[in-house]
Amino acid sequence: MINKKDIQNQIIQAVEIVRRENPIVGSITNTVTINFVANAQLAVGGSAAMVYLPDEGEFLAKASEATYINFGTFIPLYEQTLPRVSKALHEARKPWVLDPVAVGIGSLRTQLLLELKKYKPTVIRGNASEILALAGLWELEGGTALSTVRGVDSTDSVTSAKNAAVALAKCTGGAVAVSGKTDLITDGSVIAFSHGGSHFMGKITGAGCSLGGVVAVYATAASPFIAALTASAVYNLAGTRAEKKVDGPGSFQIQFLDELYKANAGDIANNPFEIEEV
Amino acid sequence: MINKKDIQNQIIQAVEIVRRENPIVGSITNTVTINFVANAQLAVGGSAAMVYLPDEGEFLAKASEATYINFGTFIPLYEQTLPRVSKALHEARKPWVLDPVAVGIGSLRTQLLLELKKYKPTVIRGNASEILALAGLWELEGGTALSTVRGVDSTDSVTSAKNAAVALAKCTGGAVAVSGKTDLITDGSVIAFSHGGSHFMGKITGAGCSLGGVVAVYATAASPFIAALTASAVYNLAGTRAEKKVDGPGSFQIQFLDELYKANAGDIANNPFEIEEV
Amino acid sequence: MINKKDIQNQIIQAVEIVRRENPIVGSITNTVTINFVANAQLAVGGSAAMVYLPDEGEFLAKASEATYINFGTFIPLYEQTLPRVSKALHEARKPWVLDPVAVGIGSLRTQLLLELKKYKPTVIRGNASEILALAGLWELEGGTALSTVRGVDSTDSVTSAKNAAVALAKCTGGAVAVSGKTDLITDGSVIAFSHGGSHFMGKITGAGCSLGGVVAVYATAASPFIAALTASAVYNLAGTRAEKKVDGPGSFQIQFLDELYKANAGDIANNPFEIEEV
Structure with missing residues (x-):
């Protein structure tokens, strides 16, 4: 039986371990939001390091406690970097997060998303359209053809991606987080x-x-499912709090980072969520 | 006869269509300001997507309703990406904006600026030095030799670039926007x-x-001329408003994004401008 | 005899010259913080220009009055760009700053840091771990093996890098700045x-x-030692002031840029520091 109280205790533990340990997390991520990614990781208590080169990625895969791989703003170098780093992570049994941004755009992106399936990302995070398309690309139940992806924004609802998310989680043995108005997280x-x-x-x-x-x-500092749920909870909490204090997106971004930093473990665990069995 | 009221109505229409339709706009742009470009595009109501690879750029050229190509922070890949994407845009008759940042620095930048002339950018935007230098590079009336460009900042006045701007607009059949203390926009x-x-x-x-x-x-959502004028108007309006609320450049940047987001169509159309025939 | 009052006068002069002259400074720097670097350079009165290509870097080396080279987010292109630009700077006797981010990670980074030794960076800036590791890589007194570097953050105290910093400064004939709780600057x-x-x-x-x-x-606008001390002083001053006005890291970043912009020359010169002879 799943127990909400147990989950909340694990969330509290994850938040507190991260704040205490300041874990290094490596990232290979797009140039549009790389600064915001690093600042958000620092705000919740992590230490951020970003690279592009294959051997540097392999080094970080071992030196970091977890790695984030985001498919935005692809460059040709990724043909070498992403498989080598994903392989290193998989072999070292290090947790890593795959963000299949804009899946369906471009041949290299598609080829590498197919190739990375075998390295079983610990957590897959995306919007509903990306989760549906990735499940489709990996030929899993609930997936769709790539044609529905519209740039980098979602055109599908979170609930429409439920089956795809469950299928992806079963495929990797990890967790999947679908971002939207309500976030869906499943193992x-x-x-x-x-x-x-x-x-x-x-x-x-x-x-x-x-x-x-x-x-x-x-x-x-936590299982894939708890990690994804904790991150979603602190994002939802900080977003709710930041919105009350601002009247535009520039100020929101700043206030949001402040609220990520200030959120305490108990409040994050108490951010509204419900659970159900698949 | 040009009619100021007609222009204002077209500005209002452009602002409202964008807010309602949330159009996807692709960009190939420099790493220095890529985040700010995306956030500004979102603030006015667009949807932003950035790429570097040739086939991804071609995909976006078709999937987007317009594209922004900025010549900052050049990488070797651009030798393939920029001509292929510009060609795709030209053939699909999709609007695109050329920002010839730092024209005159480097051989690849110069070669590609020459090559892109035939794909007729819908709007060219730059500071006075860049507009003068681009007109010179394209051997148009009013242009200057490249030697006057100083890094990325302008050393020339907007009015000194008037003839070059008109010549560039006549060459492309689109519009040109020269940014400065007073912005000059011409078709x-x-x-x-x-x-x-x-x-x-x-x-x-x-x-x-x-x-x-x-x-x-x-x-x-508008003709090249109206698009350039609308963007200049909302920038001038938001800049004026933001400056009154801050006392430093960090806060200005944030407040400016907020004001872009909050500006309404009527106020944008009423931002001071005058018109003259060439 | 070193004289604190003389140093303060040189700091005042450096701040005022920069504000008056708006000097162009070229940078080759990482994608994570490239926007923040440019905005900080603008806030203190400089003009920023960033490039990646070898010939553009050589152009900027001559056109700029100083150059900043940061070893973050390495790309293969740097194998050509960094030696060519460093050589051009050295031959033109232009001041340049080396930031050996994440020294010890990756083979190309290590190879280039070794190669750049002969072009004698005017100022080397890093955290204690980076300064220790660079001195070790260059086989100087006080250096350590590369193995102590932990991602991009320091695990060593500033004072532990004192001998390494002095050895690096003697090697280059320039200055070294070690960043930490208290900053150490030496020529x-x-x-x-x-x-x-x-x-x-x-x-x-x-x-x-x-x-x-x-x-x-x-x-x-100043000697390497005064340049490094002036920058450290305005950073310490702006950091102290910004912290009093904010309660989170998002707001801090914005307020910090505002305080960089607002700090006057006298206050920067009076920011607490002490001096000692080696």
């Missing part, structure tokens, strides 16, 4: 729905990417 | 001068780049 | 300790990189 047997956030999160760039980066931070 | 037959802004816009990086990105957003 | 014969700053500087990304970029700005 393939339990599904959590996390509430909160702000309409401003769609009016700034990087809310999703930085959430992926923060999932990686918590993956150093 | 080759009409010239508009847009007033406002803030001295802080020269104290932050990305005021010019993000203006180019926002021109592309409005180019999804 | 090999004098050591200054600069106080202030904020705990939030470790909670945002780019405090160190942007300090390096600002050292380069002051290096256009």
Whole structure:
């Protein structure tokens, strides 16, 4: 039986371990939001390091306690870097988060997303369209053809990606987080729905990417499912709080980082969520 | 006869269509200000997507309603990406904005600026030095030798670039926007001068780049001339408003994004400008 | 005899020259903090230009009055760009700042840090772990093996890097700045300790990189030692002031840029520091 109180205790533990240990988390991520990803990781208590080169990624895969791999702003170098780093992570049994940004755009992106399936990302985070398309690409139940992806923004609802998310989690043995108005997090047997956030999160760039980066931070201190749920909870909490204090997206981004930093473990665990069995 | 009221109505229409339709705008742009470009595009109502790879750029050229190409922080990959994407845009008759940052620095930048002439950018946006140098490079009337460009900042006045701007607009059949204390926008037959802004816009990086990105957003919903004028107007309005609320460039950047987001169509159309025939 | 009052007068002069002359400073720097570097350089009065290509870097080496080279987020292109630009700077006797971020990670980074030794960076800026590791790599007194570097953050105290910093300064004939709770700046014969700053500087990304970029700005108007001390002083002053006005790292970053912009020359010169002979 899943127990909400147990989950909350694990969230508290994840938050407190990260704040105490300041874990190093490596990232390979896009140039649009790389600064925001790093600042969000620092705000929740992590230490951020970003690289592009294959051997540097392999070094970080070992030196870091978790790694974040984001498919935005692809460069040719990724053909070498991403498989080598994913392989190193998989072999070292280090947690890593895959953010399949803009899956369906471009041949190299598609090829590498196919190739990375075998390295079993610990957590997959994306919006509903990306989760549906990735499940489709990996030929899993609930997936769709790639054609529905519209740039980097979602055109599908979170609940429409439920089956795809469960199938992806079962495939990797890890967790999947679908971001949207209500976030869906699953490990393939339990599904959590996390509430909160702000309409401003769609009016700034990087809310999703930085959430992926923060999932990686918590993956150093918790199971994939708890890491994804903790990150979603602190994002929803900080988003709700930040929105009350601002009237535009510029101020929201700043206030949001402040609220990530200030959120305490108990409040994060108490951010509204419900759970159900698959 | 040009009619100021007609222009204002077209500005209102452009602002409202963008807010309602949330058009996707692709960008290939420099790493310095890429985040600010995306956030500015989102603040005015667009949806932003950034890429570097040739086939991804071609995909976005078709999937987006307009594209922004900025020549900052060149990488070797651009030798393939920029001609292929510009060609795709030209053939699909999609609007695109060229921002010839630092024209005159480096051989690849120069070669590609020459090559892109035939794909007729819908809008060219730059500071006076860049517009003068680009007109010179393209061997148009009013242009100058490249030697006057000083890094990325302008050393020439906007009015000194008037003939070059008109010549560039006539060459492309689109519009040209020259950014400065007063902005000059022309389609080759009409010239508009847009007033406002803030001295802080020269104290932050990305005021010019993000203006180019926002021109592309409005180019999804208006003629090249109206798109460039609308973007200049909302920038001048937001700059004026933001400056009154802050006392430093950090706060200015944040407040400026907030004001971009909050500006309504009527106020943007009423931001001071005058028009003259060429 | 070193005289504190003389040093303060030179700091005042450096700050005022930069504000008056708006010197162009080129940078080759990482994608994580490139925006923050540029905004910090603008806030203190410089003009920023960033490039990646070898010939563009050589152009900027000549066109700029100083250059900042940061070893973060390495790309293969740097194998050509960094030696060519460093050589051009050395031959033109232009001041340049080396920021050996993450020294010890990756083979290319290590190879290039070895190669750049002969081009004698005017100022080397890093945290204690980086300064220790660079001195070790260059086989200087006080250096350590590379193995102590932990990602991009320091695990060593500033005072533990004192001998390494002095040895590096003697090797280059320039200055070295070690960033930490108290900053240590030396030209090999004098050591200054600069106080202030904020705990939030470790909670945002780019405090160190942007300090390096600002050292380069002051290096256009002062000796290497005074440039490094002036930059450290304005950073410590702005950090102290910003911390009093904010309660989170997002707001800190913004307020910090405002305080960099507002700090006057006298206050920067009076920011607490002491000096000792080596």
